[in-house]
Amino acid sequence: MPNILEKFAKMATENAPGQEARHDDGHLHTIMVGDVLPGEPVDFSHGDVDAHAPTPGAREIWNEGYDAGGCQAYTEYRGLAEIRDGVARRLAAFTGAPVDPVHELIITPGTQGALFLALGATVDTGTKVAIIEPDYFANRKLVTFFGGTILPVGLRYQGADDETGLDLEALEQAFQGGAEVLVFSNPNNPTGFVYSQHEIQAMAKLAAQYSVTVVADQLYSRLLYSDAQFTHFRACDTCPKNVITIMGPSKTESLSGFRLGVAFGTAAIVDRMEKLQAVVSLRAAGYNQRVLETWFNEPEGWMADRVAQHQAIRDDLLQIFNSAGLPTTIPQAGSYLFPRLPELTVSPVDFVRLLRLQAGVIVTPGSEFAPWTANSVRLNFSQDHAKAVAAAKRIVTMVERYKQ
Amino acid sequence: MPNILEKFAKMATENAPGQEARHDDGHLHTIMVGDVLPGEPVDFSHGDVDAHAPTPGAREIWNEGYDAGGCQAYTEYRGLAEIRDGVARRLAAFTGAPVDPVHELIITPGTQGALFLALGATVDTGTKVAIIEPDYFANRKLVTFFGGTILPVGLRYQGADDETGLDLEALEQAFQGGAEVLVFSNPNNPTGFVYSQHEIQAMAKLAAQYSVTVVADQLYSRLLYSDAQFTHFRACDTCPKNVITIMGPSKTESLSGFRLGVAFGTAAIVDRMEKLQAVVSLRAAGYNQRVLETWFNEPEGWMADRVAQHQAIRDDLLQIFNSAGLPTTIPQAGSYLFPRLPELTVSPVDFVRLLRLQAGVIVTPGSEFAPWTANSVRLNFSQDHAKAVAAAKRIVTMVERYKQ
Numbered sequence: 001m002p003n004i005l006e007k008f009a010k011m012a013t014e015n016a017p018g019q020e021a022r023h024d025d026g027h028l029h030t031i032m033v034g035d036v037l038p039g040e041p042v043d044f045s046h047g048d049v050d051a052h053a054p055t056p057g058a059r060e061i062w063n064e065g066y067d068a069g070g071c072q073a074y075t076e077y078r079g080l081a082e083i084r085d086g087v088a089r090r091l092a093a094f095t096g097a098p099v100d101p102v103h104e105l106i107i108t109p110g111t112q113g114a115l116f117l118a119l120g121a122t123v124d125t126g127t128k129v130a131i132i133e134p135d136y137f138a139n140r141k142l143v144t145f146f147g148g149t150i151l152p153v154g155l156r157y158q159g160a161d162d163e164t165g166l167d168l169e170a171l172e173q174a175f176q177g178g179a180e181v182l183v184f185s186n187p188n189n190p191t192g193f194v195y196s197q198h199e200i201q202a203m204a205k206l207a208a209q210y211s212v213t214v215v216a217d218q219l220y221s222r223l224l225y226s227d228a229q230f231t232h233f234r235a236c237d238t239c240p241k242n243v244i245t246i247m248g249p250s251k252t253e254s255l256s257g258f259r260l261g262v263a264f265g266t267a268a269i270v271d272r273m274e275k276l277q278a279v280v281s282l283r284a285a286g287y288n289q290r291v292l293e294t295w296f297n298e299p300e301g302w303m304a305d306r307v308a309q310h311q312a313i314r315d316d317l318l319q320i321f322n323s324a325g326l327p328t329t330i331p332q333a334g335s336y337l338f339p340r341l342p343e344l345t346v347s348p349v350d351f352v353r354l355l356r357l358q359a360g361v362i363v364t365p366g367s368e369f370a371p372w373t374a375n376s377v378r379l380n381f382s383q384d385h386a387k388a389v390a391a392a393k394r395i396v397t398m399v400e401r402y403k404q
Numbered sequence: 405m406p407n408i409l410e411k412f413a414k415m416a417t418e419n420a421p422g423q424e425a426r427h428d429d430g431h432l433h434t435i436m437v438g439d440v441l442p443g444e445p446v447d448f449s450h451g452d453v454d455a456h457a458p459t460p461g462a463r464e465i466w467n468e469g470y471d472a473g474g475c476q477a478y479t480e481y482r483g484l485a486e487i488r489d490g491v492a493r494r495l496a497a498f499t500g501a502p503v504d505p506v507h508e509l510i511i512t513p514g515t516q517g518a519l520f521l522a523l524g525a526t527v528d529t530g531t532k533v534a535i536i537e538p539d540y541f542a543n544r545k546l547v548t549f550f551g552g553t554i555l556p557v558g559l560r561y562q563g564a565d566d567e568t569g570l571d572l573e574a575l576e577q578a579f580q581g582g583a584e585v586l587v588f589s590n591p592n593n594p595t596g597f598v599y600s601q602h603e604i605q606a607m608a609k610l611a612a613q614y615s616v617t618v619v620a621d622q623l624y625s626r627l628l629y630s631d632a633q634f635t636h637f638r639a640c641d642t643c644p645k646n647v648i649t650i651m652g653p654s655k656t657e658s659l660s661g662f663r664l665g666v667a668f669g670t671a672a673i674v675d676r677m678e679k680l681q682a683v684v685s686l687r688a689a690g691y692n693q694r695v696l697e698t699w700f701n702e703p704e705g706w707m708a709d710r711v712a713q714h715q716a717i718r719d720d721l722l723q724i725f726n727s728a729g730l731p732t733t734i735p736q737a738g739s740y741l742f743p744r745l746p747e748l749t750v751s752p753v754d755f756v757r758l759l760r761l762q763a764g765v766i767v768t769p770g771s772e773f774a775p776w777t778a779n780s781v782r783l784n785f786s787q788d789h790a791k792a793v794a795a796a797k798r799i800v801t802m803v804e805r806y807k808q
Contacts, residue, residue, distance in 0.1 A: 004528040004676075011679040019480060050473040059470055066463055066661070069454040073661030076423060109513050109663070109685040116684045124408040125529055125551065138683045145683060147529065147551075257470070257477030259513070259689035272408075275415045279542045279549060280520045281513040285663035285689050 010144045015349060015365050016137070017045030025353055031346055032354060033401050041360035042391035047335060047382030049254040052306065055294045058255060065290030073286040078274045079107025083292050090296035091264060094222075095245065096235040103267040106274055107292065109284045111219045111248035111261035114273075115183075116142060117280070118215045118244045118263055121272035122181050123148040130174040130182040132166070134338075134369035136189040136217065143183075151179050152370075157191045157338075158329040166199050168206070175210035182207060185217040186233070190338040190369050190378040192331020194224075197231040204236035213242035213269070219261075220334030222303065223252040225311050228332035234265060242266045244273075249295045251335070251382070252306065258288040310335055313381050317392045324396040335382040338366070339395075341375050343404040348374045351402060359394040414548045419753060419769050420541070421449030429757055435750055436758060437805050445764035446795035451739060451786030453658040456710065459698045462659060469694030477690040482678045483511025487696050494700035495668060498626075499649065500639040507671040510678055511696065513688045515623045515652035515665035518677075519587075520546060521684070522619045522648045522667055525676035526585050527552040534575065534583040538742075538773035540593040540621065547587075555583050556774075561595045561742075562733040570603050572610070579614035586611060589621040590637070594742040594773050594782040596735020598628075601635040608640035617646035617673070623665075624738030626707065627656040629715050632736035638669060646670045648677075653699045655739070655786070656710065662692040714739055717785050721796045728800040739786040742770070743799075745779050747808040752778045755806060763798040 013019050042048075065072045072080065081101070088101035099105055108114040115138060123129055125147035131139050133152045143150050151174040154167045171182075182203070187194045195203070207214050216233040224230050234245050248261030261284075263273060277283065314330075317337055321328045326339040344351050348365055355361045355377075366376030377395075381388055417423050446452075469476045476484065485505070492505035503509055512518040519542060527533055529551035535543050537556045547554050555578040558571045575586075586607070591598045599607070611618050620637040628634050638649050652665030665688075667677060681687065718734075721741055725732045730743040748755050752769055759765045759781075770780030781799075785792055 004526065004531075007528065008525070008676045008679055011683065013481065013679050013682045016481075016682055022480065046478050048474055049477050059467070062470075063463070063467075066466075070452055073453050074450050076426065077417065077420075109689070112683070113685040120549075121412070122408065124411065127408075141683050145524075145680070257690035259685060259687070259692075272412045275412055275417050276549070278417045278420055279415065279516070279545050280684060281517040281663060283663070285513070285692055286661035288663075288689055288692070 011141045015368055017364050028353055037359045037394045039360055039390050039394055040387050042383055042387050043362040044379035045362045045364050047380050051384040052254050052382055054254045055298055058291050058294055061290050061293050062287055065287040075283055075286055077278045077283050080289055083289055087292050095232040099264050104270055105264040106270050107284045107289055108261045109281055110250055110259040111246055114246040114261040114263040117273040117276050120276045121269050122213050127180050128178045130179040132184040134373045136185050137368040139183050151177055157193050168202050172206055175206055175212055181213045183215040187220045187333035190336050191329040192334045192336050193329055194228050194332040200231040200233050201236055205238045207240040208238050212240055214240055215244050217246045220251055223307055224333045244269055258291050260284055260288055313385050313388055316389050317381055320392045335380050337379045337381055338376050341399055344402045345404055346402055355398055359398050361391045361394055415545045419772055421768050432757055441763045441798045443764055443794050443798055444791050446787055446791050447766040448783035449766045449768050451784050455788040456658050456786055458658045459702055462695050462698055465694050465697050466691055469691040479687055479690055481682045481687050484693055487693055491696050499636040503668050508674055509668040510674050511688045511693055512665045513685055514654055514663040515650055518650040518665040518667040521677035521680050524680045525673050526617050531584050532582045534578040534586040536588040538594055538777045540589050541772040543587050555581055561597050572606050576610055579610055579616055585617045587619040591624045591737035594740050595733040596738045596740050597733055598632050598736040604635040604637050605640055609642045611644040612642050616644055618644055619648050621650045624655055628737045648673055662695050664688055664692055717789050717792055720793050721785055724796045739784050741783045741785055742780050745803055748806045749808055750806055759802055763802050765795045765798055
């Protein structure tokens with residue numbers, strides 16, 4: 001039992017998005033400076049699906065699924081065959097490489113579910129896993145849970161370094177050091193950095209050379225800004241044998257409330273993922289699966305509008321943070337901003353809690369993404385435009401207030 | 405990597421309910437005896453939610469959840485606080501012991517999700533786990549996945565033995581042998597056996613004495629027949645410190661398509677389960693959570709009708725199997741029947757596949773529930789009454805055809 005307690009101690013969710021309701025913030029009143037800043041609250045820890053509504057028709061298609069009854073309630077563990085057919089075809093077109101709907105795709109409870117199953121199917125006690133830092137916080141927690149060993153590989157990003165990009169030498173060292181699995185998000189979470197074609201090709205070549213299994217989390221790859229180009233890892237010329245790509249309609253499409261994701265790639269891994277899904281939660285909720293019919297099937301122009309709206313919010317927030325001297329990577333895709341804060345008179349985690357109490361602003365502490373990014377905060381800027389701008393200004397005011 | 409392949413080899417889903425679409429049944433044509441039996445197909449591997457419709461109002465309440473928008477899409481990982489409030493109050497009344505909605509309850513993606521999280525929060529490499537045999541197949545698979553060791557404890561049930569009930573001496577031996585966790589379903593899956601008050605009290609006392617954590621899967625405890633009495637483990641006089649009870653509206657209430665379950669009990673375990681949920685699938689699908697408002701809140705008389713309908717089907721099927729000389733425990737609760745078949749000229753697994761091909765009947769092979777129950781099959785009799793009766797008769801015909 002002591003082991004399991006240690007393991008779970010490393011999986012803390014205290015500072016995770018959405019868990020604010022469980023905080024005890026009593027001590028903050030002793031370190032608080034100044035009054036409450038007026039303004040409408042903004043929760044930057046996740047996107048606002050009220051400001052950016054779910055894909056048109058999602059509700060109607062869900063109701064059709066409910067009407068379909070038992071055949072939609074009970075599907076294969078990997079999801080209903082007809083739905084997998086259409087999704088596989090559309091994902092093949094999007095990523096530029098074929099997807100066999102029978103053997104190479106599984107529908108999961110959210111993209112989080114896909115990530116859990118992919119790592120559960122490839123990481124066991126002692127498995128060495130190359131993890132990019134900074135990157136999505138669950139990557140490290142999952143490796144810990146499955147008993148694997150983390151081999152961190154640094155990502156230099158604008159705002160933190162002069163040079164940007166993946167440290168390919170460090171990646172090769174991790175592979176030489178015995179990494180059997182590489183997991184990374186592209187666009188990078190939390191910075192919005194998109195890997196260059198050169199980087200992706202080099203990563204694929206190295207992974208093939210060292211027989212590394214690659215889990216590519218491309219959750220946000222549809223929300224690509226006009227100044228960016230995206231390279232799909234799975235469509236590289238020299239690809240490793242084992243590649244799983246993860247996506248889902250939870251973010252860009254504001255369909256998070258349905259908990260839908262997919263993983264697609266190497267059939268043997270998808271098989272193991274289905275075995276694991278059978279004991280984790282059987283399947284993604286049956287009626288909800290039907291909503292995948294809307295995915296990559298949106299009304300004409302809808303996605304372009306959504307991208308343009310987000311690009312406009314991005315640009316306004318970047319201007320606010322840059323003017324205030326908070327170094328911030330320009331996100332090339334996705335809806336995350338990761339401004340770096342100066343030295344403060346309070347700890348970064350306390351500052352994040354003060355932001356909520358005094359500025360009505362919820363952000364995610366940078367310490368969730370890498371041990372060395374505690375002085376940054378992550379914002380999901382998929383918000384009401386005007387409210388987000390006002391809230392970003394309040395963050396700047398709070399930084400001024402607590403700056404050393 | 406070899407370890408993980410071995411682990412997953414033990415987690416086969418080939419014979420699991422709902423996976424029939426993935427079978428290759430080519431060889432069966434060489435051993436097939438007789439023609440196809442006419443009749444409407446019945447899938448006894450799960451309940452028929454078209455024959456027994458979801459709780460009245462479920463769809464309308466789901467749509468209200470969707471209308472509520474972001475606050476319902478993004479909840480705490482353990483589920484929306486207001487929903488937990490009501491559910492905790494109603495579960496306390498049902499089980500006869502208090503439930504703190506803030507610390508002692510988590511909403512999960514189905515009862516399967518609750519079971520996964522409960523064992524993931526208590527079983528680690530080397531943890532010894534007492535498992536009842538026969539019992540729900542995922543119990544053994546989950547312990548295997550988490551690297552634990554199974555200590556089997558036999559359940560004698562009508563049809564298999566003259567004497568019925570749990571082998572309490574074997575249970576104490578498992579505890580003496582170092583079991584730290586006990587997981588069991590009550591009513592028992594697959595037999596429908598309900599533990600007596602004496603048995604539950606004795607189990608609780610032993611678990612308290614040996615400081616064993618108990619996971620009580622009471623998924624079917626609401627579907628209790630008129631001739632039965634149910635004892636809630638968590639309300640025992642002498643209870644162990646760590647008890648998690650699992651339930652959900654997926655079965656009796658035909659709400660499986662929503663993937664909703666709950667686990668309630670010891671706060672420290674619920675805390676770990678929430679940390680695990682954060683990396684497994686974040687939360688039960690947000691809009692779906694709203695449907696828990698209907699749970700233990702059904703229209704007056706609705707549950708009594710549902711129980712009566714199932715009791716009538718149970719009695720007719722029992723009569724068919726008993727008349728044919730297939731020993732079958734009388735289920736005191738739930739909707740499973742577990743008839744024992746005589747020696748056949750084909751293997752039990754092939755017989756199950758022949759049932760599907762020749763009789764249009766899907767059942768679950770007994771080998772899924774214990775190593776020694778391969779000559780039984782499990783039927784979920786939550787089906788259209790007339791179709792179920794006709795299908796049970798076809799099973800008997802098939803048994804006659806293949807009997808040694």
